[in-house]
Amino acid sequence: MWNDTTMYVQSPAKTSAVLDWLEVLSGAGLVLFILGHSLFVASVLFGAATFDGLAGFFESTGLAQVGGPLIGSVFLLHFILAARKIPFRTEQQKTLWAHARLMRHEDTWLWLVQAITGMLILFMGSIHMWIILNDLPITATKSVALAHSGLWLWFYLVFLFCVAMHVASGIYRAGVKWGYIRRDNRAKAKKALYILAGALVFLDLVSLIRFYFLSV
Amino acid sequence: MVETIYTDLLCLGAGLAGERVAIEAAGAGFDVICLSIVHSKRSHSSAAQGGMQAALGNSVMGEGDSPDIHFQDTVKGSDWGCDQEVARIFVDTAPIVMRELAYWGVPWNRVVGGKGSYYKGGQKFEKVEDAAKEGLITSRNFGGTAKWRTCYTSDGTGHAVLYTMDNRATQMGVKVHDRIEAIAMIHDGETCQGVVARCLRTGKLRVYLAKATLVATGGYGRIYKNTTNAVICEGGGQSIALDTGLVPLGNMEAIQFHPTGIVPTDILVTEGCRGDGGTLLDKNEDRFMPQYEPEKAELASRDVVSRRMIEHIRKGFGVKNSYGDDNLWLDIRHLGEAHIRTKLREVDEICQNFLGIDPLHQLIPVRPTHHYSMGGVRTNKDGAAYGLKGLFAAGEAACWDLHGFNRLGGNSLAETVVAGKIIGGKVVEYLKGASATFNTAIVDGFIKKEQARISALIHGSGKENVFELRTMMQDALMAGVGIFRNEKDLEKAVRTIQEVQERAKNIGLKSNGLGANPELGLALKLPGMVRLAQCVAYGALQRRESRGCHAREDYPARNDRDWLTRTLATWDEGADLPTLNYEAATPTFELPPGERGYGGGKIISADESEA
Amino acid sequence: MDRMLTIHVFRYNPQDPDSTPHMQSYYIDETESMTLFIVLNRIREEQDPSLQFDFCCRAGICGQCAMVINGRPNLACKTKTKDLPSQITLLPLPFFKLIGDLSVDTGTWFREMNTRVESWIHTQKEFDPAAEEERMDNDTAEKIYELDRCVECGCCLAACGTARMREDFLGAAALNRIARFVLDPRDQRQEKDFFEIIGNDQGIFGCMGLLGCEDVCPKNLPLQDQLGYLRRKMGIYALKNLRSTKKTC
Ligand SMILES: Cc1cc2nc3c(=O)[nH]c(=O)nc-3n(C[C@H](O)[C@H](O)[C@H](O)COP(=O)(O)OP(=O)(O)OC[C@H]3O[C@@H](n4cnc5c(N)ncnc54)[C@H](O)[C@@H]3O)c2cc1C
Ligand code: HEM
Numbered sequence A: 001m002w003n004d005t006t007m008y009v010q011s012p013a014k015t016s017a018v019l020d021w022l023e024v025l026s027g028a029g030l031v032l033f034i035l036g037h038s039l040f041v042a043s044v045l046f047g048a049a050t051f052d053g054l055a056g057f058f059e060s061t062g063l064a065q066v067g068g069p070l071i072g073s074v075f076l077l078h079f080i081l082a083a084r085k086i087p088f089r090t091e092q093q094k095t096l097w098a099h100a101r102l103m104r105h106e107d108t109w110l111w112l113v114q115a116i117t118g119m120l121i122l123f124m125g126s127i128h129m130w131i132i133l134n135d136l137p138i139t140a141t142k143s144v145a146l147a148h149s150g151l152w153l154w155f156y157l158v159f160l161f162c163v164a165m166h167v168a169s170g171i172y173r174a175g176v177k178w179g180y181i182r183r184d185n186r187a188k189a190k191k192a193l194y195i196l197a198g199a200l201v202f203l204d205l206v207s208l209i210r211f212y213f214l215s216v
Numbered sequence B: 001m002v003e004t005i006y007t008d009l010l011c012l013g014a015g016l017a018g019e020r021v022a023i024e025a026a027g028a029g030f031d032v033i034c035l036s037i038v039h040s041k042r043s044h045s046s047a048a049q050g051g052m053q054a055a056l057g058n059s060v061m062g063e064g065d066s067p068d069i070h071f072q073d074t075v076k077g078s079d080w081g082c083d084q085e086v087a088r089i090f091v092d093t094a095p096i097v098m099r100e101l102a103y104w105g106v107p108w109n110r111v112v113g114g115k116g117s118y119y120k121g122g123q124k125f126e127k128v129e130d131a132a133k134e135g136l137i138t139s140r141n142f143g144g145t146a147k148w149r150t151c152y153t154s155d156g157t158g159h160a161v162l163y164t165m166d167n168r169a170t171q172m173g174v175k176v177h178d179r180i181e182a183i184a185m186i187h188d189g190e191t192c193q194g195v196v197a198r199c200l201r202t203g204k205l206r207v208y209l210a211k212a213t214l215v216a217t218g219g220y221g222r223i224y225k226n227t228t229n230a231v232i233c234e235g236g237g238q239s240i241a242l243d244t245g246l247v248p249l250g251n252m253e254a255i256q257f258h259p260t261g262i263v264p265t266d267i268l269v270t271e272g273c274r275g276d277g278g279t280l281l282d283k284n285e286d287r288f289m290p291q292y293e294p295e296k297a298e299l300a301s302r303d304v305v306s307r308r309m310i311e312h313i314r315k316g317f318g319v320k321n322s323y324g325d326d327n328l329w330l331d332i333r334h335l336g337e338a339h340i341r342t343k344l345r346e347v348d349e350i351c352q353n354f355l356g357i358d359p360l361h362q363l364i365p366v367r368p369t370h371h372y373s374m375g376g377v378r379t380n381k382d383g384a385a386y387g388l389k390g391l392f393a394a395g396e397a398a399c400w401d402l403h404g405f406n407r408l409g410g411n412s413l414a415e416t417v418v419a420g421k422i423i424g425g426k427v428v429e430y431l432k433g434a435s436a437t438f439n440t441a442i443v444d445g446f447i448k449k450e451q452a453r454i455s456a457l458i459h460g461s462g463k464e465n466v467f468e469l470r471t472m473m474q475d476a477l478m479a480g481v482g483i484f485r486n487e488k489d490l491e492k493a494v495r496t497i498q499e500v501q502e503r504a505k506n507i508g509l510k511s512n513g514l515g516a517n518p519e520l521g522l523a524l525k526l527p528g529m530v531r532l533a534q535c536v537a538y539g540a541l542q543r544r545e546s547r548g549c550h551a552r553e554d555y556p557a558r559n560d561r562d563w564l565t566r567t568l569a570t571w572d573e574g575a576d577l578p579t580l581n582y583e584a585a586t587p588t589f590e591l592p593p594g595e596r597g598y599g600g601g602k603i604i605s606a607d608e609s610e611a
Numbered sequence C: 001m002d003r004m005l006t007i008h009v010f011r012y013n014p015q016d017p018d019s020t021p022h023m024q025s026y027y028i029d030e031t032e033s034m035t036l037f038i039v040l041n042r043i044r045e046e047q048d049p050s051l052q053f054d055f056c057c058r059a060g061i062c063g064q065c066a067m068v069i070n071g072r073p074n075l076a077c078k079t080k081t082k083d084l085p086s087q088i089t090l091l092p093l094p095f096f097k098l099i100g101d102l103s104v105d106t107g108t109w110f111r112e113m114n115t116r117v118e119s120w121i122h123t124q125k126e127f128d129p130a131a132e133e134e135r136m137d138n139d140t141a142e143k144i145y146e147l148d149r150c151v152e153c154g155c156c157l158a159a160c161g162t163a164r165m166r167e168d169f170l171g172a173a174a175l176n177r178i179a180r181f182v183l184d185p186r187d188q189r190q191e192k193d194f195f196e197i198i199g200n201d202q203g204i205f206g207c208m209g210l211l212g213c214e215d216v217c218p219k220n221l222p223l224q225d226q227l228g229y230l231r232r233k234m235g236i237y238a239l240k241n242l243r244s245t246k247k248t249c
């Protein structure tokens, strides 16, 4: 406990503040990307042609080739920033688990969900991006093939769920931390969060199912 | 070895009084340590809700107020039992102190100019606050006062002031050693040199040696069974001073009962409730106070209101409750939501938390309960204790004697800070002239004595149960030394307490007494508490008159001829009763004894000859 | 009202070499308006006089009696048994140093905290005993009091996952205290001064928005709103003054 030690010197550096800004901005950036991304993938609902057309548009304009690696780096940056908050020492992890279990407190659990889904996203998202970006162009045919290879289907099911939860709780958390979600609108915001997560899962699932049954 | 800590000023207590004196001494460059049983911000001053009196006269209902009027209210309130020189110093300094507190950071409620309304006796009235006074410290109404004079922050005044004070003390470099309890006073027969204390973290003994020692340990309500006081209000400071055999305690029989403790927990709901227009109702939900006190009604002084409530209950108007006694109702429903949820929010919380009722729609069950001790370590007007040099006292622990036989609501919180400022100055003067030589043999003697007590409690053959003895003492006081007193009941109380005292010599612990053991803690304290209880009971038995809170059914008149005096109790080692002496209540009369204007009652004037 | 309550209490006396941390159960019959204050005192007086716990005001005012009651930190004195199941588990407040059984040392931590955030009015003005007090708007006074109501009980720290993981985190109580002084026109400290105290990962940027503090605070302080407000204020200050960093470093 710090009261056993002497006072330490305060540094008036702005580092923490800047990193905190970057954390929320990178998070927000990723959220926007994911929302767009899900809509793009959902274009398959209007048929393979629409999907391929959009994909072709991204590629011809170079958005995929440049955007892909860019997102990749924001993704990494966000991870590095968020990781400052994730307990890596087992002792801390144990304390936190015990704490969450004892308290039975929703928002504390929600943070754990966020940290864990975050770690999973790091892992799965990297693989996903690697696969997609190394095999451009994106076409409905390839996507359908992926959806049919059993393992990938399961991969996506887990992945999309993680992403939805992480996005929703991320928005909620950013809102709380920066004072946009306050005592008076917290309950409403919480509800909106679950609706958003549900909507995302639904949209992604529908796209995935569409891929599964799409004949090309 | 026992750890020894040296300092210039040792304050026993880190409540408002202790810290205010400490700040003064630290400001003058002296080394100060405050001891406290609990974290300083939890001292019982934090529980004061209503406010503190000072004749600022900013609010429209306080217009024309002055220290002179405050003085008259205080002396009348005390039923002429107070020291008028002290009362004069107090009323003159109080306004300055309130402003100083504002400067230090207390968020006093302020005057809001323009039209407003207030309640009195259940009825609504209009008032117009002077726009020119906007933003100055405002005030509310309290019992026994001619003007609205009580400065407040919502109903958390004690909390707000103590937090400001404690922070100020930290800023000034005052050291607080919390969870340390003084258990014996070290002295050489002439000068007080410090204390032996027990650490409530480890159970280890420690010695504090100081050039000056201040007793500011607050009240000792826990000698009674039913009290508004915190569980730490056990009179540790007063009892170790009494134990010296040299330091007298003043007016210990002067015990205040507050009209509105809630049933059954005796938690206080502030006088501010009645000050802000709340009323007292009986079982028929009729307002009864105007019938007894046409003039002041609910806002007569506390001793009077408490007595009238008991009178009314005795006439059969009490509400039978499931705890086996009667209560009355406090009604604040008409004050409205905005007022209750802001200006009386602690009351609101207490009602919700402890009674499960909403005071906006329901009546609050109340009964008079033990609240305040006017008595304490007798000091002169400089705060110096009688009997030992280098010993001072301030706050509720002291009998400075501002309150005589009844303190006015709002005067004691104000006293802690006013006295703290003044006595702080006197302590500084004393410290400037003091040099310290500590005689190790004497100090060792005191340590050995305490060690022997502890070891006897842990290893001895005593069989008495400390909790049972405490209950016996508390019950004896409740039964015999309550609101109404008489010879028969008082004698019985004195005898019971003597018995407790005898049996307390044979306390044996049931637990092992290791570390911060609570049973040992109480066992060390109980004999001292019993002696305090006896000073109360025996003092009350001997005082054959009625004055303020001391209401003798067998001597109903206030007797200025024989009893315009202050009781001084000392305790000789080994004795089973205190030795009582008396001194004149006040060295000068600015306001000669007369009618209080409420409470009725006969007066035997000083000029009347013996019947 | 004729429930028999089972109270499971954490027991450990560090001062007793024979003592080891364990849970102990006590049985007690429930009575009307019973609070944990009554329960624990009865256990001490009737069953086990060595049981350590802390109470002071027993009225929910002083903050002395915080403990973990069926998982949640709260003030024991104002907790009524009728609001609890018949199995009640009591643990000492985590985060703070254990004194014994249910008793922990909150005082030392809070004293240190107050020193660290310099929890007092900073002003160049001198007090003039002869002068009228400086005026203040009553609304401002009430807003300050709203934040001043913290009783330093420590529940918010015990309920905060961040504090549990990193013991140098200031916690909601300290941040709320800063917010109180930010609000106070008498305090002449500038944003820069406040930033020096809380503009770091031990301070406002360490908070992860877990809201345990908000949900347990027995005084119902608006902690969530204050934390959000401070983060924005400090964040914006940092952005505006990015370049001055080097100079002060
Ligand atoms: C519920 C309640 C409400 C009140 N409301 C009002 C009000 O509205 N207005 C008003 O004017 N007055 C009010 N009073 C009275 C007033 O609050 C007290 O008289 C006053 O606060 C006492 O302050 P103090 O500094 O003397 O003692 P306290 O604040 O009680 O401090 C005593 C200090 O001594 C320490 N201590 C005790 N024994 C020992 C020991 N043996 N060794 C070391 N330290 C020790 C304690 O830890 C504590 O720090 C109220 C009282 C109560 C009980
Ligand atoms: C720029 C890089 C990215 C590209 C080009 C891209 C492209 C695609 C494509 C084409 C699909 C359709 C399925 C498939 O072909 O396998 C898909 C699915 C998916 N992607 Fe990405 N992706 C990128 C980055 C990401 C990132 C960073 C995430 C999340 C962290 C993500 C999450 C998902 C999810 C959850 C699915 C499956 C759900 C669904 O069907 O909508 N993607 N992605």
Ligand code: HEM
Pocket: A020, A023, A024, A025, A026, A027, A028, A029, A030, A031, A034, A075, A076, A078, A079, A082, A083, A085, A086, A114, A115, A117, A118, A119, A121, A122, A123, A166, A167, A169, A170, A171, A173, A174, A177, C208
């Ligand atoms: C690399 C994988 C990722 C990891 C390890 C990760 C981890 C985390 C963690 C632990 C937090 C909480 C930080 C805190 O409480 O202070 C967080 C916040 C957030 N994350 Fe992620 N995340 C990842 C990817 C993503 C993605 C792909 C998105 C977008 C879809 C995203 C959006 C957010 C948002 C909006 C926040 C809130 C910002 C804040 O609190 O400052 N994260 N992330």
Ligand code: SF4
Pocket: C149, C150, C151, C152, C153, C154, C155, C156, C157, C172, C173, C176, C216, C217, C218, C219, C220, C221, C223
């Ligand atoms: S903020 Fe609330 S929970 Fe935290 S210490 Fe203050 S009163 Fe207790």
Ligand code: F3S
Pocket: C156, C159, C160, C161, C162, C163, C171, C172, C206, C207, C208, C209, C210, C211, C212, C213, C214, C227
């Ligand atoms: S619980 Fe802790 S993380 Fe922040 S919101 Fe409260 S301080």
Ligand code: FES
Pocket: C054, C055, C056, C057, C058, C059, C060, C061, C062, C063, C064, C065, C066, C075, C076, C077, C078
């Ligand atoms: S004992 Fe004071 S808050 Fe519980």
